[in-house]
Amino acid sequence: MGSTGTESAAGAADAEDERRNVSDATGVLLLGACAAWSLITAAAHGGRPEGVLLAVLAVAAGYAAGRIFGALLPVAAPAAGACVGLALVVAAPQAPAGPQFVAPLGHTGALAAVLTLSTGAACCASWAARSPAARLALRLSAAAVTVVAAALGSTTGLVASTGVLLCSLAAARMRYRALGLAGLALFVAVVTGAAGAVAEGLLPDSPMSFLEDQLGLHRVLLWHDALALVQRDPALGAGPGRFGELSPTAAQSLLPDGKPHSAPLQLAAEQGLVGVALLAAVFCWVLYALWRTPRPTPIALTAGAALTTLAVIASVGNALSFATVTAGAGLLAGIATARPLTDTEEAGRRSEWGTPPE
Numbered sequence: 001m002g003s004t005g006t007e008s009a010a011g012a013a014d015a016e017d018e019r020r021n022v023s024d025a026t027g028v029l030l031l032g033a034c035a036a037w038s039l040i041t042a043a044a045h046g047g048r049p050e051g052v053l054l055a056v057l058a059v060a061a062g063y064a065a066g067r068i069f070g071a072l073l074p075v076a077a078p079a080a081g082a083c084v085g086l087a088l089v090v091a092a093p094q095a096p097a098g099p100q101f102v103a104p105l106g107h108t109g110a111l112a113a114v115l116t117l118s119t120g121a122a123c124c125a126s127w128a129a130r131s132p133a134a135r136l137a138l139r140l141s142a143a144a145v146t147v148v149a150a151a152l153g154s155t156t157g158l159v160a161s162t163g164v165l166l167c168s169l170a171a172a173r174m175r176y177r178a179l180g181l182a183g184l185a186l187f188v189a190v191v192t193g194a195a196g197a198v199a200e201g202l203l204p205d206s207p208m209s210f211l212e213d214q215l216g217l218h219r220v221l222l223w224h225d226a227l228a229l230v231q232r233d234p235a236l237g238a239g240p241g242r243f244g245e246l247s248p249t250a251a252q253s254l255l256p257d258g259k260p261h262s263a264p265l266q267l268a269a270e271q272g273l274v275g276v277a278l279l280a281a282v283f284c285w286v287l288y289a290l291w292r293t294p295r296p297t298p299i300a301l302t303a304g305a306a307l308t309t310l311a312v313i314a315s316v317g318n319a320l321s322f323a324t325v326t327a328g329a330g331l332l333a334g335i336a337t338a339r340p341l342t343d344t345e346e347a348g349r350r351s352e353w354g355t356p357p358e
Contacts (some may be wrong), residue, residue, distance in 0.1 A: 020339075023292055025328035027063070031056050034278045038240050041271045052271075053327045059282075066320050066334020074340040078125035079138060081331055084310030085118035086145060088154065088324065108156060109261070109317030110325055112149075114163055115157035117328040119145045120306025123168035124336060127298040140170070145343050160309045167305035172300040180301045181287045184308040188283065191312045193262050199223030199265060213322075215316065219261050221249040226260040229269035237272035259321060263314040283311060286333050293337040303336030 036051035061218050069077035089111055119142050126138035142165050149157035174180045197203050198211050198220060212220050225247040229238045243266060244250045244258025267275035286307060290300040310329055314320045 019292060023285070023289050027282075027289065030278065030282050030285055031060050034275075034282065037271060037275060039156040041236050041275070042240050044236050045233070045239035046242065047270065048241035051321065052240050055320060055321055057328040058323040059330040062330025062332075063334040064330075066336075067338045068334075070335035070338025071341050074128045074335075074338070074342065075125050075134070075138075078121040078128065078332070078335050079141075081120045081146070081328070081335070082122035082125065082141065085114045085121065085328060086148060089114050089118075089157075090148065095341075108154065109313055109319035110322045111152065111154050112157035112317075113313050113319035113322075114328060115145055115149045115154065115326045116156065116160040116306055116309045116313065117325070117332055119161040119164045120168075120302055120309075120332055121335070122305075123165060123302045124299050124332070125171070127168070127171075127296055127302060128340075138321040148164055156313065160313060164302070164306045164309055168298065168302040171301035171305075174301055175295060177297045177300050178291055181291055181304050184304050185284065188308055188311045192315050195262055195265065195315050196227075197225065199227050199262075213274050218249065218253070219316075222247060222260040223262060223265055225249050226262070226265040230272070233272060235272045235274060237270045237275060238270065240270045243269050257318070259318045262316055262319050263318075263320045266318075278318060283307075289337045294339050295336060299336055303332055306332060 030279055035053055035056045038049040038056075041047065042049040050270060066077070073080075122138055122142035122145060126135045126142065129135040129138055142161075146158055146161040146165065149161050171180070194203075194211075198208065198215070201208065201224075203211070225245065229243065229246060232238065238246055241258070243260055247260070250258060250260075260269060264276050264279065287304060290304050293300050310319065310325070319325050
C-alpha cells in the first residue's frame with residue numbers, strides 16, 4: 001500500500017510538471033507572437049516596432065528572473081522587488097518630457113503601476129514568510145507603500161495599492177483560486193469594454209459626462225482617434241508607433257507623446273484586432289499560470305490582483321509604455337509562479353492552505 005501511494009503521488013507530480021511545462025511553452029509562443037506581429041504590421045504599413053519589442057523583452061526577462069529568484073529566495077525576492085519599486089518612485093517622482101520607453105518614472109500611470117506592483121510584491125512576500133513576525137513586518141511594508149502613494153499625491157496609486165492590499169488580506173478566505181482569478185479576468189474585461197464604450201460614445205449622457213469629466217476630454221478624443229484608425233484597417237492597424245502622426249488630437253497637443261493612453265486601444269489602432277487578441281491571450285496565460293502555480297493560494301490571488309490592477313491602469317493610461325513597469329509585471333508573475341526549492345514552504349503550503357490549484 002505504501003509503495004502504491006508513493007507511485008501515485010509521483011505520477012501526480014509528474015503530470016503537474018508536464019502541465020507547467022506546457023504552460024511555460026505557451027507563454028513563450030505568445031510573447032514570440034506579439035513580437036512577430038509587431039514586425040509584420042510594421043512591414044505592412046511602416047512604423048517603429050521597437051517599443052513593442054522592448055516591452056516584450058522586458059516582460060520575458062522579468063518573468064525569467066522572477067522564476068529563478070522566486071525559486072531560490074521565495075521571501076527575499078518579492079521583498080527586495082517591493083523595496084526597489086518603492087525606491088524608484090521616491091527617487092524619481094517626476095519625469096521630464098521624452099520618449100516614454102526610456103523616460104524616468106513620474107507620469108501618473110507609471111507611478112501608480114509601480115506602486116501597485118510594489119504592494120503586490122510585499123504582500124506576496126508576507127504570505128511566503130513562515131515567521132509571524134516577518135509576515136507582520138512585510139504586511140506593514142505593504143501598507144507603507146500606500147502611505148508613500150498618498151505622500152506623492154498619487155490618488156490612482158493610493159487607490160490601487162489599497163485595493164491590492166485589501167484583496168491580499170481577503171485572499172486568505174478564498175479556498176478556490178479559480179473563482180478569484182475568473183473574477184479578476186471579468187473585472188478587466190468590464191473595464192476594457194467600458195473604455196471602448198466611452199471611445200465610441202455608446203453610454204447614456206449622464207454616465208458619459210461623468211466619465212469624460214474623470215478621464216478628461218482630451219483623453220476621450222484620443223480614444224476616438226484610435227477607433228477611427230481601427231476602422232481603417234481592423235486587421236493590421238496603422239503600424240506600431242504611428243498613432244501620434246495620424247491622430248489629429250495628438251497633433252494638436254501641447255506636449256504630444258504619441259499615445260492614446262489606453263493599451264488596448266493603442267494596440268487596436270496600431271496593430272489591429274489581432275494585436276488586441278494577443279494582449280488578451282498573454283493576460284489569460286498569466287492568470288492560467290497563477291492558477292497552476294504550486295505556491296499558496298493567497299500568493300496566487302495577490303499577484304493576480306496586482307496584475308489585474310495594472311491591467312486596469314493600462315486600459316486608461318500609458319503605463320505599459322515604460323519598460324520598468326512591464327519588467328516589474330513579469331518579475332511579479334515569475335515570482336508567484338516559481339516552485340521554491342525549499343521543502344519547508346511546500347510542507348507548510350499543504351498543511352495550511354491545502355493542495356492547489358482549486
